[in-house]
Amino acid sequence: MALRKVAAIVWLLAAVNCYAQFQPNNASRATAQKPGFSIVINVPISPITLSGPIDVVITVTNNTNHDIYWVSDRGPDGQYTAFTYDLERNGHEVPTTFFHRKITGKQRPSDPNEVYASSSILLPHPPGTMFKVTINLKRLYHISEPGKYTLQVSRYDQATKTTVRANTLSLNVEP
Numbered sequence: 001m002a003l004r005k006v007a008a009i010v011w012l013l014a015a016v017n018c019y020a021q022f023q024p025n026n027a028s029r030a031t032a033q034k035p036g037f038s039i040v041i042n043v044p045i046s047p048i049t050l051s052g053p054i055d056v057v058i059t060v061t062n063n064t065n066h067d068i069y070w071v072s073d074r075g076p077d078g079q080y081t082a083f084t085y086d087l088e089r090n091g092h093e094v095p096t097t098f099f100h101r102k103i104t105g106k107q108r109p110s111d112p113n114e115v116y117a118s119s120s121i122l123l124p125h126p127p128g129t130m131f132k133v134t135i136n137l138k139r140l141y142h143i144s145e146p147g148k149y150t151l152q153v154s155r156y157d158q159a160t161k162t163t164v165r166a167n168t169l170s171l172n173v174e175p
Helices: 004-020 023-031 096-102
Strands: 039-044 054-064 067-073 084-089 120-124 128-136 147-157 162-165 169-174
Touching: 023 147, 039 147, 054 147
Parallel strands: none
Antiparallel strands: 039 054, 054 128, 067 120, 084 147, 147 162, 147 169
16 A cells, blocks of 8 residues: 555656656747847948047837846946847958947956946837947947948847847958
């Protein structure tokens, strides 16, 4: 009789463990979801010259049929901290400014000992265009030579555990 109870307990534990093995399938469906937002970048002014700012407009759109909650930096440079940037020239990343390194926490030993401090707020955004922000690439990168540059902007989507990437923008910087 005791042997039957032990066997029943072992069988129940094995059945529970087998059921648990099916749970990751549900998790894989969650990661297969499309992000609820998209990012588009463009340059409002042409030609782009070394002598002036290099402004880029970032448009974020809610592509769902419900509100999306977006964590926004309430600091004066919140439009810069909301995204990750990658500016390249000839296949190499353009040197970053101190400001870029400070907001990403990637300071060099030679940089001033400053930490970017701000607060954030969680805001709902209905379907459609959520917001547009303008950034000056010269605040993020040392752009000192004319030529062709490529910019990629992205943001990690916590809901789908994926990185949402904007279109790749080609910039022709003139002297």
